[in-house]
Structure formats: structure tokens, C-alpha cells
Amino acid sequence: MIIEIRQFEPSDEPGVVVLWQESGLTVPWNDPHRDIQRKFSVQPDLFLVGVHGTRIVASMMVGYDGHRGSIFYLAVVPDLQRKGIGRQMVEEAEKRLKALGCPKLNLLVRSSNQSGIAFYERLGFSVDDVVNLGKRLEKDKAGSPTPHNHSQPTGSHPSAPGM
């Protein structure tokens, strides 16, 4: 299925939050609305949605810090997964990052999300031998995880938006 990929617009917010909820990307300690506001104020041109007709069917936050590129909140609506949409989104991220001179993408996937890992491996990514360290600088909600369960999530959230 061919989709249109364009920059996120403020009117997309309700649809994007529903997409994240349906695809299991929201976590109790992250406020999706605040995450959207933050990305909309930093590299908003790399906050992308996939659209089919008028429906938002995919989302992705891409970043580049001058050394490495990243992808967060990659999601495809459940009823349209395994139709090539995720691949189109990641290929668009790679195209935009290459245009910025980015030499490598690094991204986080929860170790419990084996299907997400399989998807990225299919697209040419490999698991790097590194440990991811995190430190929260701002709490969105009182339910923020402790450092212990933050590094070893027990939930089934597929992605790593809160990492």
C-alpha cells in the first residue's frame, strides 16, 4: 500500500495520539501530548505522518544530533501492518537523514518487542553491542518509572518512547 508521507501538522495530534494508543506506544510515565509539543518545537520537519486518503496511518519522530540519527514513535495502525507502510516510513527517514549528512542511525527498541526487532533487522539494522543508559530530566507524570524498572521494563510496550 502506497502512502503519502508529510510533516506533522497540529491538527494531526488527536489522530496521532490514537495511533500511538492503538499500537501500544503510550506508557504511563509519558504524556503523548507533551511529547508532541516537544517534537513540534525541535526539528518539526522531522516529525512525519503517513497518510492514506484523509486517514493518518503511520507516525514517526526522526532526529539528528550532528552525530547519529534516531527514530522514535514509529507506528503503523494495526489493521494496516505488514503492508509495507513501516518500510516506507523508515526509508523516508533514511532519505532525510542522508540529506542532512547523517552517517548512522541508532534506535531503541524494547527487548520485549521481538517483532519490532525483527522488522528493523529485515530493513538492514543489526543489534549493536551497547548498553543504553537513561536519565530523566523532566517528569511528565507522577507514574514515572524508577531507574531500575526504567532500564528493565516489565510491561509489553513495544517501542521505546519513554527511554
Ligand SMILES: CC(C)(COP(=O)(O)OP(=O)(O)OC[C@H]1O[C@@H](n2cnc3c(N)ncnc32)[C@H](O)[C@@H]1OP(=O)(O)O)[C@@H](O)C(=O)NCCC(=O)NCCS
Ligand atoms: C513495527 C511496525 C512499525 C512495522 O510496520 P509494518 O508496516 O507492519 O512493516 P512492513 O509491512 O513495512 O514490513 C517491512 C518488512 O519487515 C517485515 N516485518 C514486519 N513485521 C515483522 C515481524 N513482526 N516479524 C518479522 N518480519 C516483520 C515484513 O515482512 C517486511 O519484509 P519484506 O518487505 O521483506 O516483505 C508496526 O508493526 C508497528 O507499528 N508495530 C507496533 C509499534 C512498534 O512496535 N513500533 C516499532 C517499535 S521500535
